[in-house]
Amino acid sequence: MKMIQANNLFKSFGQHTVLNDVSFEVNKGEVIAVIGPSGSGKSTLLRCLNGLEEIDSGIIAIESEHYADKNHGGKDKINLKEKKNIATKLGMVFQHINLFPHKTVLENVIEAPITVLKMKKNDAIPLGEALLEKVGLLDKKDFYPSKISGGQKQRVAIARALGMNPDIMLFDEPTSSLDPELVGEVQKVIADLVKEKMTMMIVTHEMRFAEEVADRIIFMDEGRIIADEKPEKIFYNPEHPRIMSFIENIAMRQLIDKD
Secondary structure, three states: OEEEEEEEEEEEEOOEEEEEEEEEEEEOOOEEEEEOOOOOOHHHHHHHHOOOOOOOEEEEEEOOEEEEEEOOOOOOOOOHHHHHHHHOOEEEEOOOOOOOOOOOHHHHHHHHHHHOOOOOHHHHHHHHHHHHHHOOOHHHOOOOHHHOOHHHHHHHHHHHHHOOOOOEEEEEOOOOOOOHHHHHHHHHHHHHHHHOOOEEEEEOOOHHHHHHHOOEEEEEEOOEEEEEEOHHHHHHOOOOHHHHHHHHHHHHHHHHHHO
């Protein structure tokens, strides 16, 4: 089953083109890592998929339902009510975590099921507790965000996104704001979702992690997809000169970090 279909997506901010004729598909259960240099359009792509940004033109379908359908300069053919219904199939975890500081960890997780899905609080609490146990944080359920680490906050954010029972998870640089020693605990939660065959797109600069978890790698540069290949092809036998230089630069930085 095609979970995501994107055809000929264009997106500009002023005179700057951020997405330039982007097309790809994601099948059920696939994990797609989106990599490339900073400013290549990776995060904007995810934000367009979940509706935080509006495409200038192109078609996005989620589970074969049109989510956006727009010609250059034209109005989106999909109405807002339809978009909202389809959007519930997508969960997103951001680089900047943005938990509600005045709510406990558990309250953060159950907020969306109660307010969006209209779940009764008595039903939402055991759901929230189960999700916190899933990410290893049930013992922190009554803590406020200021009292837990960055890695723990991001795990709460993952539990919060899962609380909407999405079919697809989108991760936008989920570990880039964390101290290096906290990265692994977040990656483990994502790796567990991989084992559960959750359909995911992950924007990341963690190349080793991308290689380990992804079924395919999408490489973006200057708003275009210049490769959509298996990880071994991207990392060990790249054909495009831009990918070659990117991988070489990453390897060089890793050697410098080790020193």
